[in-house]
Amino acid sequence: MKILFLLTVCLSSTGAFQFMKNWKMPVHDPYEEAVKDKFGDKKLAILTGASSGLGRKTAMALLRTGEYHVIGAVRDLDKMEAVAEVDGFDLENFTPMYCELNSFESVRSFCENVEEFRMSKPIDRLICNAGVYQPSLEHAKWSLDNHEQTMQINFLSHFLMISTMMKSMMESPDPRVIMVGSVTGNDNTVGGGGVYPIADLHELEGLKQGFKNPIEMADGYGFIGAKAYKDSKLCLMMMANFLHTKYNKLTGISFASMYPGCIAESPLFREKRPWFRKYFPIFMKFITGGYVGEHEAGQRLFQVAHDPRCSKSGVYWSWNGGPREGRGVEAIEKGGQISGGGGAGGGWDSIFENDQSGKVLDVETALNLFKYSTDITGAEWPDLKAITSPCPTLNVISAVTKGMVQREELKRMRELGRPGIVLERPKISKRKKAVMVADRVVGGVLSNTVGRVARFAGRRVLGEIPEEAKTGSFQITESASANLEALEKDQQLLEEELEGKFSVEKNSVPVLDSEDEALFKEIFEDERSEKPSVGEIKKLSSKFE
Numbered sequence: 136m137k138i139l140f141l142l143t144v145c146l147s148s149t150g151a152f153q154f155m156k157n158w159k160m161p162v163h164d165p166y167e168e169a170v171k172d173k174f175g176d177k178k179l180a181i182l183t184g185a186s187s188g189l190g191r192k193t194a195m196a197l198l199r200t201g202e203y204h205v206i207g208a209v210r211d212l213d214k215m216e217a218v219a220e221v222d223g224f225d226l227e228n229f230t231p232m233y234c235e236l237n238s239f240e241s242v243r244s245f246c247e248n249v250e251e252f253r254m255s256k257p258i259d260r261l262i263c264n265a266g267v268y269q270p271s272l273e274h275a276k277w278s279l280d281n282h283e284q285t286m287q288i289n290f291l292s293h294f295l296m297i298s299t300m301m302k303s304m305m306e307s308p309d310p311r312v313i314m315v316g317s318v319t320g321n322d323n324t325v326g327g328g329g330v331y332p333i334a335d336l337h338e339l340e341g342l343k344q345g346f347k348n349p350i351e352m353a354d355g356y357g358f359i360g361a362k363a364y365k366d367s368k369l370c371l372m373m374m375a376n377f378l379h380t381k382y383n384k385l386t387g388i389s390f391a392s393m394y395p396g397c398i399a400e401s402p403l404f405r406e407k408r409p410w411f412r413k414y415f416p417i418f419m420k421f422i423t424g425g426y427v428g429e430h431e432a433g434q435r436l437f438q439v440a441h442d443p444r445c446s447k448s449g450v451y452w453s454w455n456g457g458p459r460e461g462r463g464v465e466a467i468e469k470g471g472q473i474s475g476g477g478g479a480g481g482g483w484d485s486i487f488e489n490d491q492s493g494k495v496l497d498v499e500t501a502l503n504l505f506k507y508s509t510d511i512t513g514a515e516w517p518d519l520k521a522i523t524s525p526c527p528t529l530n531v532i533s534a535v536t537k538g539m540v541q542r543e544e545l546k547r548m549r550e551l552g553r554p555g556i557v558l559e560r561p562k563i564s565k566r567k568k569a570v571m572v573a574d575r576v577v578g579g580v581l582s583n584t585v586g587r588v589a590r591f592a593g594r595r596v597l598g599e600i601p602e603e604a605k606t607g608s609f610q611i612t613e614s615a616s617a618n619l620e621a622l623e624k625d626q627q628l629l630e631e632e633l634e635g636k637f638s639v640e641k642n643s644v645p646v647l648d649s650e651d652e653a654l655f656k657e658i659f660e661d662e663r664s665e666k667p668s669v670g671e672i673k674k675l676s677s678k679f680e
Contacts, residue, residue, distance in 0.1 A: 198224055259304070262313045318394050342507035391447070
């Protein structure tokens with residue numbers, strides 16, 4: 136008895152069912168044993184661009200935890216194999232797969248291979264890291280799909296990949312989609328807003344028109360290599376926010392972007408002039424303090440993928456202060472917290488949710504970006520709807536509440552009307568008015584003659600209707616019946632108002648004026664003679680007795 140009492144108290148508390156918030160209906164999984172043998176308890180992470188730069192260091196950091204099986208999406212499998220051997224990757228938990236982001240067909244093929252490889256294992260992390268930077272190009276390069284190469288590789292192919300992988304991520308207890316943004320896409324910083332050209336999508340006219348050759352830029356204007364890169368990063372950051380708003384609560388997937396800092400020695404700058412590649416790292420390291428080495432940048436991207444604090448969705452992650460590496464005594468004295476450019480530096484504990492510019496937060500442009508990108512890539516997004524309660528009691532309460540609200544709303548509409556709004560009376564022709572009145576009269580006559588006779592004959596032949604047949608097993612109370620009748624009456628009034636059968640004005644003119652009445656009498660001269668008298672009805676009824 137005491138146990139029952141304690142159980143009742145626990146269930147009556149507010150958080151009694153919190154332990155069931157992640158509960159899912161058990162299902163039979165034919166791959167359960169195979170998945171356990173292949174992955175164990177490890178999380179499954181997909182990382183694009185894993186063979187060099189930031190992606191290479193991030194893959195290494197993920198594997199060293201022993202908590203992840205990493206799929207490296209790369210375009211050069213031979214290079215990836217060499218890198219994995221040099222860096223000492225745990226090959227049992229690392230699987231390289233071919234993926235050419237320059238081709239939508241290749242992206243789809245990669246996603247199909249992942250589906251086959253994972254069996255029923257959910258995808259826990261999708262890290263959109265790969266990118267190209269071609270600032271020295273004088274003219275646009277075109278992808279295999281005939282789109283400008285930088286935008287397709289950096290944004291559009293990742294957009295397609297996310298849409299395809301989403302269903303496979305929804306079963307994960309902590310799914311995260313991470314997009315590598317850039318300070319150059321955030322024009323509220325010196326690096327993003329103070330260096331020409333500036334990232335700006337304008338009205339997305341280029342994407343709206345299909346973004347096919349010869350359209351070179353997302354905004355529809357002429358090609359500038361550096362701007363193409365910055366625009367692609369702006370698109371990634373905007374899309375992280377948009378997908379958070381659209382899908383986070385329905386799927387549980389976290390969508391976030393991050394800026395790891397300026398990796399001045401990154402392969403991204405391989406197309407820059409030799410003097411730039413030599414002096415730019417020195418400038419960033421000793422002048423601006425915004426320099427970040429590949430190893431530290433990889434640790435930051437790894438942190439966003441691994442740190443429990445970074446499971447928050449709709450965030451642009453950055454780090455306070457300057458880098459921890461390469462600053463000598465100065466870095467040691469200040470613990471690495473040296474002011475950097477664009478929130479570039481800082482260690483594990485200095486991560487914070489950075490502010491985003493008005494362009495990144497532009498909801499209307501983000502919506503159009505989603506729509507145009509879906510058309511260009513042929514992406515198919517999950518058709519998700521808000522979860523509704525299957526509880527019958529709640530459904531009944533909802534129906535009753537809806538009826539009460541509707542009744543009160545009808546009452547308000549009738550009593551208060553529409554002050555200041557003059558409604559035009561519906562125009563009804565003379566002939567239509569006459570037909571309406573005739574229909575009403577004929578219906579009344581038939582109901583009082585033929586209808587009464589038929590009902591009387593039915594009672595004589597079949598007998599009285601049993602009371603049980605009228606009430607059934609469920610006894611409706613008088614109050615419930617009255618409420619139902621009132622609701623039906625209110626609904627009828629609403630329909631009449633919508634059909635324009637009465638006016639909101641108090642002194643409205645009757646539907647039939649004297650001219651209408653004269654027209655009706657002309658059509659139906661013998662109206663009164665057709666109505667049977669009470670005596671005739673009694674005489675007719677006596678024939679059936």
